[in-house]
Amino acid sequence: MPKLSYLKALNRALGDELASDESVFVLGEDVRVAASNLTAGLFDRFGPERVLDTPLSEQAFTNFATGAALAGLRPVIEFQIPSLLFLVFEQIANQAHKFSLMTGGQCQVPVTYVVPGSGSRTGWAGQHSDHPYSLFAHVGVKTVVPSCPADAYGLLLSAIRDNDPVVVFAPAGALGIRDDVEYADLKAVPLGVGQVVREGSDVTVVALGHLVQEALAVADELPGQVEVFDPRTVYPLDVDGLAASVAKTRRLVVIDDSNRTSGFAAEVLAVAAERFDLVVPPRRVTRPDGAVLPFALALDRAVQPGRDHLVAAIHAVLKGDQ
Amino acid sequence: MGTVDLYRTVRLIRRFEERAISFVRSGEIVGGIHPYVGQEAIAAGVCAALRPDDVITSTHRGHGHVLAKGANPARMLAELMGRESGLNKGRGGSMHAADFGLGILGANAIVGAAGSIATGAAWAYQRQGKDIVAVSFFGDGAMNEGMLLEAFNLAALWRVPVVFVCENNGYATTMPVESAVAGSITGRARAFGMPAFTIDGQDPEKVLAATTAAVGRARSGRGPTFLECTTYRFDAHHTFEHRARLNYRSTEELSTGRSRDPVEIQGARLAAEQRAAVDAEIEALLDAAAGIAMGSAHPDPAAALEFLYASAEVMR
């Protein structure tokens, strides 16, 4: 079976959609030469009208994509740095996301925003290491964080085909993951449907993106006990899928590479409090409140939720500690 | 478009606004409006130069643009009153009025935001082989928003068929344009390599002539044009302004500004009886519109988040 990397899977999904739908086009900084490799080979295949190199004008080109979507196209924007989404939060949360409701359903805005390299990129420090998916979930923009190559392919495909704005966060820590994949088996993965990636009986660990790997590694150390649930889509969240897992384990730990307060993990815990019947209080493993990633490697690591924190949280819920 | 039609449009906008202001006072319109009174010649002249399939983006002060592009006054008024029969089914209100069937891509309440939306739409139509032109309206205040300047660059660089219409009414809320814009407005536009003209925004025919040239330029593939239309806002920035008792314009300035009234300038070009006939026609139209708007249903609170997603099946 051929090995497919996560980044290559994103590239393949984009190429397949450009090939199958004339209205799809990609725009962003340095997409022509594919500085991030997301768009590798696409300029030569599809030309300058479909692979549009933009000046450094994030706010304008994000709204430009909204305008193009209103005129019937399906733009895919590549953002080079996750924190650029802070610059264009207005254009996504306050423009693209609101058009459908504010116009009484007269239009749709099928724009996809892709960040190939979200979260810590090791040594890129404060302004290049955010992983801001929780913000988009909070405002109700469809938000996706794929964890493996097949999902990266399938979720990006669904994001591009979706008639609403969708943000796809590809964690830097996942880009290099390679899996055995039969190309013919690659298919669209629906938004809003999570997946149990490892079955277990005693605790459900919810993990997203690159942290699914961490959760699986911990599960290996506790055979049969840890069920790993990958929601795949942060918003909408697959509450039913999660409920089915928790109904079995009755214990819950969330590992979430975003800040603690009002983050994704906080949301999962709130859902658990409202809907699930747990035998012990749930735990969350996150970045600290308001964290900014420091530069020095040991500090960068200290701020990110990691395997040790996850192990401690799992042991705590297994023992029933508060 | 003829003299009478231009007059009909400026008069329609003026009387629509005056009625809308009184509906704000009477509480039929909640949330207030940004009156366009005094600036009608720009919407009328610009939209008269457009084809029905051309598109516009508008601003927080958008009633004039939306009406001039052909929106049904009854549905527009119903929208301001938050009714189900409104242009946006009562989901948008004054600052978001849109009618995609008429090429109205929506009023936009974020200053400077729509210039890039219009640019993207115009580029997309061109790519699809359609010779549609987009017009983006904005005020002098928007000239200091970086996002708009970014859009000028993209439009000029890629020769996008878009016309930028800056309505320089002298103020951004209370901030005088002289205190806000370093250099000149047209100078900024010219710096991006697009033709930029300052025109008399009180005269509908001058606006029409300048826009016709700009639209022709855009349609023939020669890229964007920038029109700075000098004008004056006769009324408050917003209908809340009187409550805030903002004091930033002298009585003398107001009377000088109001002396060049677009409705009078265009009206003087008509014979008295012709003008009277148009006025009567518009009163009847707006009487009917008010009746329809006030008689139409309020949206069902259970449907408050209807239309949030185009693909509702994904959301559970």
Ligand SMILES: Cc1ncc(C[n+]2csc(CCOP(=O)(O)OP(=O)(O)O)c2C)c(N)n1
């Ligand atoms: C980006 C942004 N900043 C501030 C505001 C608040 N605001 C609404 S209208 C306005 C003044 C706009 O002035 P101008 O662009 O000249 O248009 P005018 O009101 O004169 O028509 C301001 C500051 C806003 N809506 N958007």
